[in-house]
Amino acid sequence: MWQIKILSKLELINFCSLNVIIHSKDKKARRTSITVGCIIGFVALMIMSYVGGLSYGFITLGAEEIVPAYIVFLSSLFTLLFCAFKAGKIIFKDSCYDILSSMPIKKSALVISRFIRLYVEGLVVACLIMVPGIAVYTCLVKPGILAVILGILSVIFVPIIPVALSVLLGVIITGISSRMKNKTLFESLCVVLIIVVMLGCGALIPTGENMSFDMEAMEGMANELLGVIYKIYPPAAWFAGAFGVGSSIAFLIGIIASATLLGVVVLLTVSNFESINRRLHTSIAKHDYKLGKLEKKSMMKAIIYREAKGYFSSGTYVMNTIIGPIMAVVFTIGLLFLDLESIFKNFPIDINVNGVIPVLFAGILTISCPVAVSVSMEGREFWIIKTLPVMDKDILKGKLMFSGILLAPFFIVGELIMIIALKPSISNLVWMIVMPIAIVFCTLVMGLWINLKFPKLQWNSDVEVIKQSVAAFLGGFVGVLLALFSLIPVLIVPADFYNIAACGVCIILFIVAIIINSRNNKFDLMFL
Amino acid sequence: MLKINNLTKHYKGSDKGVNNVTLHIGKGDIYAFIGHNGAGKTTTLKCVTGIHDFDEGEILIDGISLRDNPLECKRRFAYIPDNPDLYKYLTGIQYLNFIADIFQVGANDREDRIKKYAGDFEILESLGDLISTYSHGMKQKLAIISALIHQPKLLILDEPFVGLDPQATVILKGIMKKICEAGGAVFFSTHVLDVAERLCNKVAIIKAGNVLASGNMADIVREGQSLEDIFMEAIGKNVAD
Numbered sequence: 197m198w199q200i201k202i203l204s205k206l207e208l209i210n211f212c213s214l215n216v217i218i219h220s221k222d223k224k225a226r227r228t229s230i231t232v233g234c235i236i237g238f239v240a241l242m243i244m245s246y247v248g249g250l251s252y253g254f255i256t257l258g259a260e261e262i263v264p265a266y267i268v269f270l271s272s273l274f275t276l277l278f279c280a281f282k283a284g285k286i287i288f289k290d291s292c293y294d295i296l297s298s299m300p301i302k303k304s305a306l307v308i309s310r311f312i313r314l315y316v317e318g319l320v321v322a323c324l325i326m327v328p329g330i331a332v333y334t335c336l337v338k339p340g341i342l343a344v345i346l347g348i349l350s351v352i353f354v355p356i357i358p359v360a361l362s363v364l365l366g367v368i369i370t371g372i373s374s375r376m377k378n379k380t381l382f383e384s385l386c387v388v389l390i391i392v393v394m395l396g397c398g399a400l401i402p403t404g405e406n407m408s409f410d411m412e413a414m415e416g417m418a419n420e421l422l423g424v425i426y427k428i429y430p431p432a433a434w435f436a437g438a439f440g441v442g443s444s445i446a447f448l449i450g451i452i453a454s455a456t457l458l459g460v461v462v463l464l465t466v467s468n469f470e471s472i473n474r475r476l477h478t479s480i481a482k483h484d485y486k487l488g489k490l491e492k493k494s495m496m497k498a499i500i501y502r503e504a505k506g507y508f509s510s511g512t513y514v515m516n517t518i519i520g521p522i523m524a525v526v527f528t529i530g531l532l533f534l535d536l537e538s539i540f541k542n543f544p545i546d547i548n549v550n551g552v553i554p555v556l557f558a559g560i561l562t563i564s565c566p567v568a569v570s571v572s573m574e575g576r577e578f579w580i581i582k583t584l585p586v587m588d589k590d591i592l593k594g595k596l597m598f599s600g601i602l603l604a605p606f607f608i609v610g611e612l613i614m615i616i617a618l619k620p621s622i623s624n625l626v627w628m629i630v631m632p633i634a635i636v637f638c639t640l641v642m643g644l645w646i647n648l649k650f651p652k653l654q655w656n657s658d659v660e661v662i663k664q665s666v667a668a669f670l671g672g673f674v675g676v677l678l679a680l681f682s683l684i685p686v687l688i689v690p691a692d693f694y695n696i697a698a699c700g701v702c703i704i705l706f707i708v709a710i711i712i713n714s715r716n717n718k719f720d721l722m723f724l
Numbered sequence: 725m726l727k728i729n730n731l732t733k734h735y736k737g738s739d740k741g742v743n744n745v746t747l748h749i750g751k752g753d754i755y756a757f758i759g760h761n762g763a764g765k766t767t768t769l770k771c772v773t774g775i776h777d778f779d780e781g782e783i784l785i786d787g788i789s790l791r792d793n794p795l796e797c798k799r800r801f802a803y804i805p806d807n808p809d810l811y812k813y814l815t816g817i818q819y820l821n822f823i824a825d826i827f828q829v830g831a832n833d834r835e836d837r838i839k840k841y842a843g844d845f846e847i848l849e850s851l852g853d854l855i856s857t858y859s860h861g862m863k864q865k866l867a868i869i870s871a872l873i874h875q876p877k878l879l880i881l882d883e884p885f886v887g888l889d890p891q892a893t894v895i896l897k898g899i900m901k902k903i904c905e906a907g908g909a910v911f912f913s914t915h916v917l918d919v920a921e922r923l924c925n926k927v928a929i930i931k932a933g934n935v936l937a938s939g940n941m942a943d944i945v946r947e948g949q950s951l952e953d954i955f956m957e958a959i960g961k962n963v964a965d
Contacts, residue, residue: 223736485852487842490821490835498825502811509813576809582775584826585798722777 199301203309211313211664228650232666239669240324248328255336259418263337264347265436267329268354269425272432274325275318275358281387281515283359284366285659286310287465288473292656297473304466311363311462318355326351330439343442350435350447356454357431360461365390367465367472373511374475383511384518391519395526495586499594500601506573507566507598512662513573520563520675521606527560528610531617550624551686551694557610558632558639559679567599568643568671571724572652572661582721589717592644599640607636627698634705635682639675641709645716646670651724678705725751725878725909726772726801731781733771742767742933745781749878749911749926752904756920756941757913758955759930765913766806768930769882772911773803785878799827801878802871806886806913808863816842816851816858816866820873827874834873841869844895860887868896879903881912885919897923921951929958 247270251263287310296306330347333339339347369386373379426433431453437446493501507513531553540547571592574581581591611629620628650666662668682705685697726749734741742764749755759765770776772783774794783790785797811819817838824834842848845865855863864887871879879900885893900910900923914920920927921941928938936958937944945951 479854479857481850481853481857483849483853485817485849487817487835487839487848487851490817490824490831490838492828492831492834493821493825495826495828498822502814502822505813505818506811577811579775579803579805579809580811583773583798583803584823585795586826587795720777722774 199305200308200312203301203305204312207309207313208316211316228666231650232669235666235669243324244328247325248332251329251332252336254418255332257418260333260337261440262418262422263329263333264440265422265425265432267326268350268432268435268439269429271322271325271354272358272429275321275355276362278317278321279314279359279362280365280390282366282512282659282663283314283362284370285512285657286314287363287366288370288469288476289657289659293473293477303469304462307462307465307469311359311465314359314363315355318359319352322351322355326354333439339440340442342444343439346442346444346447347439350438350450353451353454354431354435356458360454360457363465364461367461367468370476371468371472374472380508380511380514384514387515387518388522391522392526395523496590496594496597499586499591500598503570503594503598504601507602510573510658510662512658513566513569516662516668517564517566517602520561521603523563524557524561525606525610525613528557528613528617531614536618545687546691548686548691548694550618550620550628551698552683553614553618554628554632555635555679555682555686557614558635558682559676561603561606561610561632562636562639562675562678563672565599565639565643565671565674566602567595567640568647568667568674569661569665570595570599570644571647571721572655572665572667573658575653575655575661578653578721578724588719588721591721592648592716592719596640596644599643600636603636607632623695627695627702630702631682631698634702634709635675635678638678638705638709638712641713641716642674642678643667643671645712646674648716648719648724653724725749725753725786726911727782727784728768728772729782729784731768731771731778731783733767733776733778735767740764740767740933742771742930745930745933745935747928747935747938749909751907751909753909753911753926754900754904754924755909755911755926755928756924757911757928757930758915758917758920758951759913760959763930764933765930766882767933769803769880769911769913773801773880774798775803800876801880802874802876803880804864804867804871804882804884806883808867810855810863810866810870812854812856815854816847819855819866820851820870823870824873829874837873837875838869841872845869845892861889861892864888865892868899872899876903877908879908879910879912881910883914884912885914885916893919917951917955921945927951929955931959 247267251267254260254263254266287307289310326347330344330351334344334347369383373382373386376382431450434446434450434453437443438450536549536553540549611632614628615625618624618628647667650670652661652665652667655661682701685701686694689697726747728745728747731745732741732743740762745764745768747755747757747768757765757768767776771778772785772790774790774797783797786800788796788800790797811822814822820838821834829837838851839848842851845868847862847865847869850858850862855866858866864884868884884896888896897919900912903910925941926939927941927944929936937954941951945954
């Protein structure tokens with residue numbers, strides 16, 4: 197038990213960067229940590245306001261029965277998304293493996309401490325999503341004291357199942373990939389598969405087609421949504437039953453199911469921990485190289501080649517940044533099967549479908565801006581670039597160009613499908629292509645700027661950079677914010693003036709991108 | 725070849741760094757830079773190689789200011805750090821090709837040099853393997869080959885002999901001598917005082933960021949003394965302690 201306590205403490209100190217805040221003499225590092233704290237606090241406030249507002253909306257529209265299930269589902273889904281793609285890396289992280297495995301530490305203590313770290317992350321998500329929902333529901337619906345107590349207790353238990361599922365997924369994927377030569381490719385394919393499955397589940401959620409905004413329709417919609425949630429995620433029914441109607445039995449079933457799954461996953465992880473780690477830390481070298489004909493490349497080609505090699509060597513990097521492009525293409529494929537006119541006709545304002553869709557496409561495409569962590573990914577090897585006779589702006593240009601090359605195939609495929617699905621006029625076709633280009637270009641340049649402002653070069657696991665760094669956090673918002681900015685004139689301006697509005701948006705985006713790019717180019721990497 | 729004039733560098737929020745360091749490394753010099761852990765050796769080397777900025781002073785490589793024209797300076801030297809963190813995701817040959825591409829070394833030249841140096845260090849057959857599979861010594865050897873692939877005039881090394889096997893140590897010492905015979909210079913930090921005394925014609929001793937002594941080895945190490953005696957004396961420790 198004391199081993200779990202010590203190891204968990206270490207995990208949490210590392211996760212929260214507590215030592216940097218308390219002990220670091222480096223004012224910049226402390227300032228960055230405090231800034232991160234403020235940003236996270238702000239986002240937390242936004243999430244809480246959103247969930248509170250949504251719960252209020254459901255209740256005032258007479259669909260209060262959906263609130264408990266919805267907050268449990270939302271919390272579990274976010275925890276799953278938050279933990280699923282990094283659980284394997286956290287459980288089997290390689291830093292200090294040699295030292296820890298040589299110490300008299302139980303495998304179970306190591307596994308459980310890492311589990312606890314993931315659980316704490318899940319608990320934070322649960323608090324952010326469930327607490328405001330419970331508060332609003334309690335104030336407006338007054339479900340009774342038992343229901344409220346069970347609701348509050350549910351916050352503690354709801355993260356267990358998604359965290360256990362994430363770890364299970366991580367163990368299976370890492371276990372299989374550890375036997376493979378090309379681990380990254382396998383892990384990336386798994387991510388694609390997971391995304392497709394998740395989007396498939398998403399397709400079950402009612403689209404709102406033929407929906408009108410009256411109370412009766414809302415009630416029908418709420419019942420339909422409730423049915424879908426229970427179908428996709430049955431545990432939502434147990435905890436929602438506990439909070440919604442104060443059912444102790446439902447609550448007990450939830451706890452027993454969570455504990456059982458947790459026990460099974462922990463046992464499975466502990467029993468495979470050593471063998472997977474051994475395979476991960478054993479490298480096979482062939483020692484059979486014969487020097488053949490070598491080719492000389494241009495400096496820029498060499499820089500881009502190195503970027504590509506670095507990118508595809510990190511499963512976490514690929515997994516985290518390929519989600520957006522895949523989702524963007526899936527989104528455009530969905531356009532082929534949806535009756536957009538009937539979906540948008542119920543909106544209170546006229547929607548220019550051919551103007552909105554390309555912006556949404558660009559926003560999804562750039563949801564995980566790869567260049568936003570590209571400088572941080574240099575890590576301990578940054579000295580190489582710093583001592584080579586390459587201009588800093590060429591290094592940054594290489595990073596931008598590689599990200600552009602990475603997104604290009606998804607962009608082209610998505611554009612072609614959009615053109616087939618939306619059949620735009622010539623002028624719409626121009627903006628359908630130029631607008632996403634402007635958003636993507638501006639996102640990449642801003643993502644790079646964010647990374648230069650918030651670099652994280654000292655790391656032991658790439659998860660620290662790709663999943664937990666400020667740049668990764670902020671980089672994820674840039675594309676979405678730029679897409680939202682681009683949507684405003686498209687939605688406000690009458691259809692007749694759409695070309696002017698689109699042109700104005702593109703000019704603004706390109707000007708902003710050029711200004712930030714010139715600032716990036718003046719940056720001296722020596723100061724990082 | 726390398727002039728460090730009044731170099732001062734302090735880390736923010738820390739009292740560590742270097743103060744007013746002045747060192748002149750001429751053509752043909754093999755210059756040892758010695759001092760205990762945390763004395764400021766690596767900080768000085770990192771400033772000279774452009775990894776760190778510095779607060780005051782001037783660094784000239786071949787008469788060119790590092791601050792005014794870093795690219796020209798970087799074309800003239802090669803640096804090998806104490807812990808060669810190389811791109812783990814590249815194979816040895818991909819890494820060497822990358823460095824050769826950056827320095828625009830011709831295909832034939834790089835082939836000849838890789839064949840020679842990788843053969844000498846006995847890692848030619850491992851060049852097709854990922855660097856992540858290399859031992860510390862192999863990484864060190866690869867870093868040395870990558871430093872030599874563009875034939876630098878100035879070689880800057882931080883603890884170059886750590887992790888090298890005895891054979892590789894002998895080869896590296898031979899390479900250092902050849903560079904100097906060809907009119908180049910070598911500036912390196914080390915804790916191995918015996919090697920420094922036998923290999924180098926010049927030496928500098930640094931303590932707590934201040935250069936305590938510098939100049940010709942023969943002038944600093946007088947007859948009947950060793951570099952070890954001088955070093956211990958300079959840092960204020962009695963050998964008997």
